[in-house]
Amino acid sequence: MAINRRQFIKRSAGAVSVSLVMPRFWMSNVARGQEAAADPNRKIFVMIQLAGGNDGLNTVVPFQDSRYLSLRPTLGFKDTDLKDETGASTILGSNPFGLNPAMGELKSLYDSNRVAIVLGVGYQNPNLSHFFSMDIWQTANTSGAGNGWLGRYADQKLVGQSGLSAVSIGSALPKTFYADKVVIPNITPANGTDPFVNYAYQTDARNAGDKNNQINAFKSTNTRSFPTDSFIAAIAKAGFDAEEGAAQLRAAVGNYTPGATYPTNNQPSATAVQFASALKMVAQIITTIPDANLFYVQLGGFDHHSQEIGTNTDNFTDKTKGQHAVLLKAFSLGVKTFYDDLTAHGLADNVVMMTWSEFGRRPNENASHGTDHGTASPLFVVGNSVHGGLYGQQPPLSDLDSAGNIKFKVDFRQTYATVLDKWLSADSQSILGAKYDDLGFL
Amino acid sequence: MASLSYDEAAHLLRRAGFGGTPEEIDDLSSRGREGAVDFLINVGSIDNSAMDALLAASFDFSNPGDNSKFNNGEIRRWWFTRQVATKRHFEEKMTLFWHNHFATSSSKVQDIFMYNQNLLLRQFSLDRFDNLLLKVAQDAAMLIWLDNITNVLGMPNENFARELQELFTMGINDVVTGDQNYTEQDVKEVARAFTGWDYVRRSPFAFQLKTAQHDNGTKTIYGQQANFSGEDVITIISARPATARFLTWKLFNFFVYPVSTSTADKATIDKFSKVYLNNNHSIKELVRAIFTSDEFFSDRAFFSLVKQPAEFVVGAVRMLGGTYNPGSTITSPARTSNTLSTSSRNMGQDLFAPPDVSGWDFNLGWVNTASMLERFNYANAYATNRTTTAPGVFVTTDQLRSLTKGSSKKTVKKFLARLGPLSAPDAISTLRTYLETGDNGQPVSFVNDDATIDKKIRGLVHQIMCLPEFQLN
Numbered sequence: 001m002a003i004n005r006r007q008f009i010k011r012s013a014g015a016v017s018v019s020l021v022m023p024r025f026w027m028s029n030v031a032r033g034q035e036a037a038a039d040p041n042r043k044i045f046v047m048i049q050l051a052g053g054n055d056g057l058n059t060v061v062p063f064q065d066s067r068y069l070s071l072r073p074t075l076g077f078k079d080t081d082l083k084d085e086t087g088a089s090t091i092l093g094s095n096p097f098g099l100n101p102a103m104g105e106l107k108s109l110y111d112s113n114r115v116a117i118v119l120g121v122g123y124q125n126p127n128l129s130h131f132f133s134m135d136i137w138q139t140a141n142t143s144g145a146g147n148g149w150l151g152r153y154a155d156q157k158l159v160g161q162s163g164l165s166a167v168s169i170g171s172a173l174p175k176t177f178y179a180d181k182v183v184i185p186n187i188t189p190a191n192g193t194d195p196f197v198n199y200a201y202q203t204d205a206r207n208a209g210d211k212n213n214q215i216n217a218f219k220s221t222n223t224r225s226f227p228t229d230s231f232i233a234a235i236a237k238a239g240f241d242a243e244e245g246a247a248q249l250r251a252a253v254g255n256y257t258p259g260a261t262y263p264t265n266n267q268p269s270a271t272a273v274q275f276a277s278a279l280k281m282v283a284q285i286i287t288t289i290p291d292a293n294l295f296y297v298q299l300g301g302f303d304h305h306s307q308e309i310g311t312n313t314d315n316f317t318d319k320t321k322g323q324h325a326v327l328l329k330a331f332s333l334g335v336k337t338f339y340d341d342l343t344a345h346g347l348a349d350n351v352v353m354m355t356w357s358e359f360g361r362r363p364n365e366n367a368s369h370g371t372d373h374g375t376a377s378p379l380f381v382v383g384n385s386v387h388g389g390l391y392g393q394q395p396p397l398s399d400l401d402s403a404g405n406i407k408f409k410v411d412f413r414q415t416y417a418t419v420l421d422k423w424l425s426a427d428s429q430s431i432l433g434a435k436y437d438d439l440g441f442l
Numbered sequence: 443m444a445s446l447s448y449d450e451a452a453h454l455l456r457r458a459g460f461g462g463t464p465e466e467i468d469d470l471s472s473r474g475r476e477g478a479v480d481f482l483i484n485v486g487s488i489d490n491s492a493m494d495a496l497l498a499a500s501f502d503f504s505n506p507g508d509n510s511k512f513n514n515g516e517i518r519r520w521w522f523t524r525q526v527a528t529k530r531h532f533e534e535k536m537t538l539f540w541h542n543h544f545a546t547s548s549s550k551v552q553d554i555f556m557y558n559q560n561l562l563l564r565q566f567s568l569d570r571f572d573n574l575l576l577k578v579a580q581d582a583a584m585l586i587w588l589d590n591i592t593n594v595l596g597m598p599n600e601n602f603a604r605e606l607q608e609l610f611t612m613g614i615n616d617v618v619t620g621d622q623n624y625t626e627q628d629v630k631e632v633a634r635a636f637t638g639w640d641y642v643r644r645s646p647f648a649f650q651l652k653t654a655q656h657d658n659g660t661k662t663i664y665g666q667q668a669n670f671s672g673e674d675v676i677t678i679i680s681a682r683p684a685t686a687r688f689l690t691w692k693l694f695n696f697f698v699y700p701v702s703t704s705t706a707d708k709a710t711i712d713k714f715s716k717v718y719l720n721n722n723h724s725i726k727e728l729v730r731a732i733f734t735s736d737e738f739f740s741d742r743a744f745f746s747l748v749k750q751p752a753e754f755v756v757g758a759v760r761m762l763g764g765t766y767n768p769g770s771t772i773t774s775p776a777r778t779s780n781t782l783s784t785s786s787r788n789m790g791q792d793l794f795a796p797p798d799v800s801g802w803d804f805n806l807g808w809v810n811t812a813s814m815l816e817r818f819n820y821a822n823a824y825a826t827n828r829t830t831t832a833p834g835v836f837v838t839t840d841q842l843r844s845l846t847k848g849s850s851k852k853t854v855k856k857f858l859a860r861l862g863p864l865s866a867p868d869a870i871s872t873l874r875t876y877l878e879t880g881d882n883g884q885p886v887s888f889v890n891d892d893a894t895i896d897k898k899i900r901g902l903v904h905q906i907m908c909l910p911e912f913q914l915n
Contacts, residue, residue: 131800186812188816209881209882210881217901222909231805231809368599
């Protein structure tokens with residue numbers, strides 16, 4: 001591969017050339033006094049990134065694989081360990097798998113057939129670099145080149161639609177959403193009661209009478225024409241969309257009333273509150289903006305090279321505690337709360353969530369109570385429209401590659417194709433560049 | 443000796459530093475190209491006593507155990523204070539380069555180690571690369587960050603070995619030839635060479651090799667077999683042409699322009715990488731060659747990068763002659779302002795906490811709707827902060843008055859010149875119209891009285907900082 005990863009990121013970003021087609025939302029007068037009306041045909045997709053490389057073997061535990069506990073003498077779960085904090089089993093029915101004990105909420109959704117678990121998801125010639133592997137997953141291209149796969153979808157389907165038809169919640173716009181023809185807004189949650197509070201274009205508080213003059217000057221200077229394919233053109237477009245979108249977004253989301261109780265006060269953890277708050281923002285937008293249908297949220301910190309389990313007080317041995325358990329609890333609780341909120345708003349049939357992580361982790365634990373970079377891992381698809389159950393195939397731990405990693409069984413692009421064709425009514429072949437088999441979970 | 447025009451000197455100061463005043467730019471210009479670069483990179487020869495005095499009056503780091511005076515926020519306030527107040531522009535910018543290069547985060551590493559690493563990066567920033575790399579690798583922050591303290595005989599932890607090769611030295615593939623630089627097996631073998639590298643768990647947290655945990659077996663690294671130590675590996679990697687090219691490529695992307703994969707650009711990288719190889723791996727000589735090059739002063743380089751958030755928040759103060767009063771924890775009661783570090787963080791650059799070990803994504807990586815609003819709102823807060831007696835960032839009415847001219851046209855041009863200098867000819871009429879529009883939207887004539895300055899000139903500064911041109915460096 002001639003192009004270095006970081007070079008590639010810059011080059012691809014540099015190639016962004018946003019069209020000057022004004023999003024529909026920016027032109028209409030949005031003064032919504034109520035939540036969006038239910039539409040049975042509405043299809044909403046939420047991508048959830050588990051960043052850092054989630055330990056799939058300790059997420060969906062293959063407790064009957066005879067090599068599992070010998071490769072994981074301190075980190076591994078016995079079947080008797082597979083119980084959530086209420087004591088309920090997290091074993092998936094009669095299947096030889098159990099969810100990590102931190103994921104009781106997700107288990108309850110699984111039991112009501114709302115969760116598809118796709119086992120053994122990865123790709124040929126796995127790359128163990130976080131950054132390269134993330135590029136591969138985000139572009140759906142094993143060279144890591146090009147725009148994001150959902151960006152390409154947006155370029156086909158969202159041009160001229162609402163400027164809030166796709167939204168990322170997080171510190172930065174993910175590459176999955178890199179597109180040529182649309183600017184997908186990214187909203188960074190603010191701490192405190194109103195996570196949207198920073199998402200506004202401010203002017204001199206002492207001179208309210210000058211506000212319109214300020215905004216007029218801003219709009220004029222940021223809609224000048226700039227050379228296409230230039231940084232400055234992309235900057236002007238993002239800046240203008242930010243100012244316009246922020247005003248309209250804030251007017252809309254004020255009409256939201258939560259339909260579930262989201263975690264607060266650092267309980268069960270600050271991470272759980274943060275992740276659930278991001279999903280709550282998604283709920284706010286979904287319920288108040290009828291054509292906001294594509295979302296991206298992130299949960300980071302999965303790179304557990306050391307102290308994956310336990311805390312100081314148990315000398316890092318208690319498998320129900322520790323970094324990985326905190327993250328999986330955050331994920332499980334966040335998804336369940338969000339799902340309950342959607343149900344209360346009558347929107348649970350309209351939303352599908354899917355996770356991804358750049359890789360799983362090495363079957364053999366290291367000496368630091370952690371795991372090094374691995375390959376394939378399971379992913380979750382959640383929603384009322386999902387056909388719950390297990391898909392794909394668990395890679396056996398008796399058949400490892402030369403680096404000691406499992407061999408993938410499902411190409412990750414099959415999961416994308418299934419979502420694109422069966423949920424988003426798109427043509428997956430034109431977006432992914434090849435035809436991938438439908439996995440059947442939708 | 444090549445001459446250095448005002449615009450070229452301003453470009454050099456924006457890149458090698460955070461931008462400056464016309465006096466600073468004129469001074470650089472008068473030194474000529476080589477002279478100006480020599481002045482900037484010989485950081486130890488520049489008197490920095492004013493900054494030292496400010497730091498001494500503003501921070502008390504004498505007891506890192508005192509969480510009220512030494513913490514996460516304080517080390518950030520400290521670094522931003524340096525960036526605004528230093529006379530040694532390049533020292534802070536190069537430290538920022540290395541912070542991004544050896545990206546280590548307070549998300550995992552204690553503040554004292556983050557601070558110590560920052561001092562180390564500053565001290566050795568222009569040394570031989572081998573030496574800088576060794577110092578960083580043996581420093582507690584990196585030993586913790588990439589888990590080398592748990593990399594032990596028989597159970598190697600590959601985290602440091604992988605990133606050492608992928609991110610700190612060579613890259614996966616040679617940036618010029620495209621050849622693969624190392625294999626997965628090399629990662630495993632290099633990890634063995636670093637087994638037992640640890641630090642003493644008491645101040646000053648010195649490096650120690652835990653010999654019982656070090657693997658003294660034969661390792662095969664890049665096809666060579668020996669009982670390589672970690673030091674050996676650092677020496678070997680630092681001498682590889684792939685490392686010279688990767689470092690040159692990173693310096694170009696950070697300081698000059700985004701490097702493409704064209705044959706011409708590869709040749710440029712290869713050419714400058716020879717400076718590293720022919721000068722005993724001297725970082726100083728490599729940056730001297732880059733900053734004095736025709737490539738650096740080419741049209742292609744000017745305003746070809748998106749301003750980093752730190753450049754945005756610091757540059758606005760330095761170029762316009764504004765003030766950042768960091769406050770102090772020495773005064774009683776302590777009063778401080780973290781506005782620069784929090785604004786930069788909200789724009790996507792939280793110093794001491796890069797997103798991951800690969801550092802920040804530059805250029806359009808800084809551009810999304812949330813980060814743009816943060817830029818616009820920082821601009822507004824800076825331009826309209828009239829509280830000049832408390833810690834914070836502001837520009838005084840006196841300073842604004844000194845830059846305001848008799849006509850709207852001259853005034854707009856003056857401010858564009860100060861905040862860049864920026865070339866935005868097709869924005870001038872809009873900005874003049876702004877100055878000449880009253881609250882009711884009706885035209886008014888421009889007068890340079892204090893009421894207008896307090897309202898419209900502050901608004902003008904805000905609007906210029908919202909120009910797409912101002913987002914570039």
